Structure formats: C-alpha cells, structure tokens
Amino acid sequence: xxxxxxxxxxxxxGTAAVLHLALAGLxxxxxxxxxxxxxxxxxxxGESTMTPPPWLPSRVTFExxxxxxxxxxxxxxxxxxxxxxxxxxxxxxLVNSMAGYAFAKxxxxxxxxxxxxxxxxxxxxxxxxxxxxxxxLKQLGLVNTYLGVIVPGMASIFGIFLVRLYALSxxxxxxxxxxxxxxxxxxxxxxxILPLCRPVLVTLGVxxxxxxxxxxxxxxxxxxxxxxxxLPVALxxxxxxxxxxxELMMAGSVLTVLPVLVLFLALQRxxxxxxxxxGVKE
Amino acid sequence: xxxxxRAAWWFLAPSLTVIAVFFVLPVMGGxxxxxxxxxxxxxxxxxxxxxxxFDNYARLLADPVFWKALRNTLYFALLGGPLSVxxxxxxxxxxxxxxxxxxxxxRTVFFAxxxxxxxxxxxxxxxxxxPRFGLANQVLGWFGLGGIDWLGDPAWAMPAIIIxxxxxxxxxxxxxxxxGLGAIPESLYEAARIDGAGVWRQFRSITLPxxxxxxxxxxxxxxxxxxxxxxxxxxxxxxxxxxxxxSVALLMYEQGFRWWNMGFAAAVAFVLFALIxxxxxxxxxxxxxxx
Numbered sequence: 249x250x251x252x253x254x255x256x257x258x259x260x261x262g263t264a265a266v267l268h269l270a271l272a273g274l275x276x277x278x279x280x281x282x283x284x285x286x287x288x289x290x291x292x293x294g295e296s297t298m299t300p301p302p303w304l305p306s307r308v309t310f311e312x313x314x315x316x317x318x319x320x321x322x323x324x325x326x327x328x329x330x331x332x333x334x335x336x337x338x339x340x341x342l343v344n345s346m347a348g349y350a351f352a353k354x355x356x357x358x359x360x361x362x363x364x365x366x367x368x369x370x371x372x373x374x375x376x377x378x379x380x381x382x383x384x385l386k387q388l389g390l391v392n393t394y395l396g397v398i399v400p401g402m403a404s405i406f407g408i409f410l411v412r413l414y415a416l417s418x419x420x421x422x423x424x425x426x427x428x429x430x431x432x433x434x435x436x437x438x439x440x441i442l443p444l445c446r447p448v449l450v451t452l453g454v455x456x457x458x459x460x461x462x463x464x465x466x467x468x469x470x471x472x473x474x475x476x477x478x479l480p481v482a483l484x485x486x487x488x489x490x491x492x493x494x495e496l497m498m499a500g501s502v503l504t505v506l507p508v509l510v511l512f513l514a515l516q517r518x519x520x521x522x523x524x525x526x527g528v529k530e
Numbered sequence: 531x532x533x534x535x536r537a538a539w540w541f542l543a544p545s546l547t548v549i550a551v552f553f554v555l556p557v558m559g560g561x562x563x564x565x566x567x568x569x570x571x572x573x574x575x576x577x578x579x580x581x582x583x584f585d586n587y588a589r590l591l592a593d594p595v596f597w598k599a600l601r602n603t604l605y606f607a608l609l610g611g612p613l614s615v616x617x618x619x620x621x622x623x624x625x626x627x628x629x630x631x632x633x634x635x636x637r638t639v640f641f642a643x644x645x646x647x648x649x650x651x652x653x654x655x656x657x658x659x660x661p662r663f664g665l666a667n668q669v670l671g672w673f674g675l676g677g678i679d680w681l682g683d684p685a686w687a688m689p690a691i692i693i694x695x696x697x698x699x700x701x702x703x704x705x706x707x708x709x710g711l712g713a714i715p716e717s718l719y720e721a722a723r724i725d726g727a728g729v730w731r732q733f734r735s736i737t738l739p740x741x742x743x744x745x746x747x748x749x750x751x752x753x754x755x756x757x758x759x760x761x762x763x764x765x766x767x768x769x770x771x772x773x774x775x776x777s778v779a780l781l782m783y784e785q786g787f788r789w790w791n792m793g794f795a796a797a798v799a800f801v802l803f804a805l806i807x808x809x810x811x812x813x814x815x816x817x818x819x820x821x
Contacts, residue, residue, distance in 0.1 A: 264629040271624055275639045281697065282642065284665050285654045297663045347545040356535035366549070371810050372557055373758055375779050376799045379786050380559030381552060383576075403548035433537035462647045464761045465779075469787050480649035484765050487653060494657055501650035512645040516638060519645070523702065524709040 289498035312499035333460040348411025396470040414448035451522040479504040564796035586797035599781040607756040610692035618703030641701035652765035684774035710744030
C-alpha cells in the first residue's frame with residue numbers, strides 16, 4: 249500500500265518498474281500451468297510428450313475433445329456435474345438462508361448457544377463423518393444415487409454463518425412494519441428478507457456451486473457407477489486408463505476447469521466478497 | 531412458545547435436520563465405529579462386527595505406515611502451510627502498492643488457480659512434473675539446473691506437491707491479506723516516515739504487527755485445509771513413491787473404501803480430527819496471548 253510511497257523521482261520510477269516486473273513474473277508463473285494445459289489439449293496425439301515438448305501445437309486439433317464426448321461419453325458426466333452442482337446450490341440457498349435469517353432476526357430460547365455450537369462444529373473435518381455417512385446412506389439406499397451427493401450437501405454451517413452475518417445488518421424496522429401489516433413469518437422471509445439478501449445469496453450460490461463442482465472425495469466414495477460420475481471423479485478414473493494419452497487428459501482437464509473458471513470471471517466480485525466477509529468476522 | 535420462536539424453529543428445521551442426521555450423527559457413529567472391527571464382512575452383515583475397544587488405535591500406533599502418513603501430513607502442513615501464507619503475503623504486498631497498474635487484472639490472474647478444480651490441475655501438474663516431457667524440468671533448464679524426477683523420487687515427491695499447492699492456493703489468502711492491509715491506517719505510515727523509518731522498518735514495525743490477526747486467521751484455515759491433504763496424492767502419486775506422499779486422509783480412504791477396514795479407517799479419521807483440533811486450539815491460544 250504505502251511502502252513505496254514517499255520515494256521521490258527516479259527512485260520511485262525504478263521501484264515501480266521492479267514492482268511490475270515482479271508482478272508480471274508472478275502472473276506468468278501462475279498462468280503457465282493453465283496455458284500448458286490448454287495448449288497440450290489442442291495438439292495432435294503424441295506431440296505434447298515429445299522431448300523437449302513444444303509450447304504451442306504445430307496444428308490445432310479438437311480431436312481429443314471430440315474423443316471425450318464420443319467414445320468416452322463425457323457429455324453425460326458434464327451433465328451430472330451441472331445437475332449436482334445446480335441442485336445442491338438451489339437447495340442449500342433455500343435451506344441456509346432460512347436458518348441464517350432465523351439466527352439473525354428471530355428471537356428464541358437458546359439461539360446464541362445453538363449458533364456457537366454450530367460454529368464450533370466447523371472444526372470437525374468432513375472425513376470424520378464420511379465412513380458412517382456411507383453406511384447410513386447404504387441403509388437408506390442412497391449410495392450410488394444423485395441424492396447421495398445432494399442430500400448431505402444441502403445444509404452448510406458456513407452458509408448459515410454467511411447469511412446470518414448479512415441479515416444482521418438489515419434494519420429491524422422493516423420486519424416490524426411487515427408484522428404490523430399482518431404478514432406471516434414465511435411471507436416476511438419470502439418478500440422482505442430474500443430480496444434484501446440477494447447480494448449474499450449470490451455470493452453463497454457461487455461458493456456452493458464451485459465447491460460442489462470441484463468436490464472430489466465424497467462423490468468418489470458415494471458414486472460407484474461411472475454413469476453417475478462427476479467430472480473430477482471421471483477424470484481421476486480416466487487417469488488410470490489413459491495416462492499415456494496426455495493430450496486427451498489435458499482436454500479432460502480443460503473441460504472440467506473451464507465452466508468454473510468462466511463462472512468465476514463473470515461473478516468474481518461476489519466470490520471475493522464472500523472470502524473477505526468470512527475472514528473479517530473471525 | 532411465542533409465535534416468533536415457533537416460526538424460528540420451522541425456519542431452522544430443514545438445515546438442523548440435515549446437519550444432525552448427515553453430520554453430527556455420523557461423527558458420533560464414527561467414534562463408535564472406530565471401536566469395532568467393522569470390515570468387509572460386516573458390510574453385508576453388520577451384526578458380525580465386534581466391539582474391540584481400543585484395538586484399532588493400538589494397531590494404528592504400532593503401524594509404521596500410519597506413522598509415515600502422519601509424518602507426511604505434518605510435513606505438508608507445517609512446511610507447505612507457512613510457505614503458502616508467505617507467498618500470499620508477498621503477493622498481497624506487491625499488489626497493494628499504490629504504484630501498481632492493472633491491479634484488478636493481476637488480482638484476477640493470481641486468484642484463478644483457486645477456483646480451478648483440484649483434480650484437474652493435479653492431472654495437469656502430474657504432466658508438468660514428468661521427468662522426460664514435463665515443462666517443470668524445461669524451466670529448470672533455463673536456469674542451468676538439471677532435471678528432477680519430481681514425482682518418482684521419494685525425496686522430491688512431497689516438495690513437488692507443496693509447490694503445486696502453493697500455486698493453487700496463494701490467491702485465496704492474498705485476498706484476505708489485501709483486505710487486512712487496506713484496513714491499516716495511512717497515518718501510521720506517515721508518522722513513521724516523518725520519523726525517518728525506511729520501507730523495511732515500516733514493514734516490520736507497522737505492517738506485520740497490524741496484520742497479526744489476519745495472519746493468524748489465514749494460518750489457521752490454511753493449516754486445517756492442508757492437514758486434509760487427499761486429492762493431490764490420490765491423483766498424482768497414489769501415495770507413492772514408497773509411501774512418500776501417503777497422507778492421513780488418503781490412508782483413511784484406502785483403508786476404509788478400498789479395503790473396507792472401516793473400523794480401522796474410522797480410527798485414522800479420528801486421529802486426523804485430533805490433529806486438526808490440536809492445531810486449532812494452539813492457534814487460538816496464540817491469538818489470545820498476542821492480543
């Protein structure tokens with residue numbers, strides 16, 4: 249921020265040049281793996297594994313992408329990922345916004361104690377619950393179904409925390425006015441709270457969608473049929489059979505990463521806000 | 531019960547039910563599971579599992595593979611974690627300078643790896659690390675350095691995963707650091723300059739102390755995340771070579787969902803939990819001491 253301010257004239261210009269050089273170097277290092285991924289995915293078979301490997305394709309080909317969709321039917325996998333991330337996002341927005349609102353604006357006995365208990369439960373890593381959760385879902389017949397991914401992902405303590413934090417800043421007068429007008433609690437939530445919470449819901453939605461899209465361990469455990477695989481699980485599975493086919497693996501990686509990267513570029517402001525919001529409070 | 535509190539419980543019911551049934555109950559079940567010899571036979575006939583009390587934990591402590599996994603996980607978290615945080619801080623300091631041009635663009639670029647899918651970038655880095663055609667060795671060559679068998683050499687496999695993790699994650703903490711840097715009052719720097727403090731002195735005496743709460747928070751979430759190391763070794767090395775990248779979470783997965791030694795795996799999961807809890811308490815303690 250101000251570390252370089254106060255230096256005068258030439259020295260300042262010199263500092264700025266060094267600074268930009270460092271930033272450009274860091275940016276190049278950051279983009280290099282992504283660039284290499286895209287570049288190799290467009291190379292003819294075998295080109296990316298030559299010694300030394302070329303940086304750019306000698307000719308651009310989309311054959312590996314075609315291969316993914318035709319012979320490996322990754323179209324279905326892509327649809328699975330969209331379906332699962334989409335439904336978890338929609339359901340978790342509803343479920344977590346209801347709870348966040350209740351914790352922020354409704355008075356009930358034990359509210360603060362319950363909220364603190366939820367927060368402290370965030371220390372428990374998901375892996376601790378995974379083995380019994382698998383056995384439980386097996387009993388319920390949900391192993392190897394879409395619901396096996398959707399249901400446990402519906403509620404998130406972080407989501408409740410985020411919505412509560414935002415809802416706390418809404419003025420109580422609005423709710424009181426609605427109550428005086430005889431609106432039911434559900435109506436207040438639907439017509440007053442939800443519209444006002446739009447910004448935080450967009451943030452939470454982006455978070456949840458990306459989190460579910462990128463999630464690996466649980467879908468790997470609960471989805472055993474390759475017709476139900478999500479992209480990360482399918483990709484890790486392809487790794488076993490097609491590891492020699494480097495261009496194909498890179499095309500699969502592009503297919504997996506591209507949707508979330510585009511979503512991020514479109515909505516990055518909301519995403520970054522969520523991080524700083526979560527960070528500031530702690 | 532008042533109308534308001536009745537409404538509140540209705541609003542809470544869906545999320546609390548899901549959390550209770552699909553999280554709290556399994557966590558408690560996990561503790562119970564870790565005290566049994568639940569295995570592949572019990573999967574079809576749960577009644578065949580026997581209560582063996584602390585047998586799993588005793589076996590765990592006597593198992594050199596478990597100790598290896600524990601050492602690897604701590605190596606990753608205690609070396610990779612601080613390096614990640616340092617990289618984030620460095621990037622945030624560079625980006626927060628007033629003189630920076632195209633700040634938004636740089637921030638987007640640095641943040642991009644954070645949103646990418648871990649499995650996909652692990653696949654990409656596995657190829658970058660290939661001893662023959664990988665670009666990593668080509669880049670080393672520019673600096674006149676010899677090639678490394680990144681993922682094939684037990685001494686280099688974990689550092690290779692750490693480098694990738696830093697690349698993947700530094701943008702996340704960078705954003706938090708930038709928010710922290712933005713909250714430091716400008717007047718402190720002005721006063722320091724009047725007193726003749728140089729850039730380094732200002733950094734040490736103002737920036738670092740003012741950032742302490744942010745640094746602790748960032749270190750905490752990074753450490754919690756890093757102790758759960760799983761997808762990187764699963765995709766890149768399968769825990770090898772010679773178990774050099776086997777992590778506690780990967781050991782749990784292999785034992786629980788590959789060999790179906792679920793009782794034993796549950797004990798591994800609780801060790802992971804204990805590790806994270808100990809780390810969290812330590813960090814919170816530090817936070818309290820310093821403030």
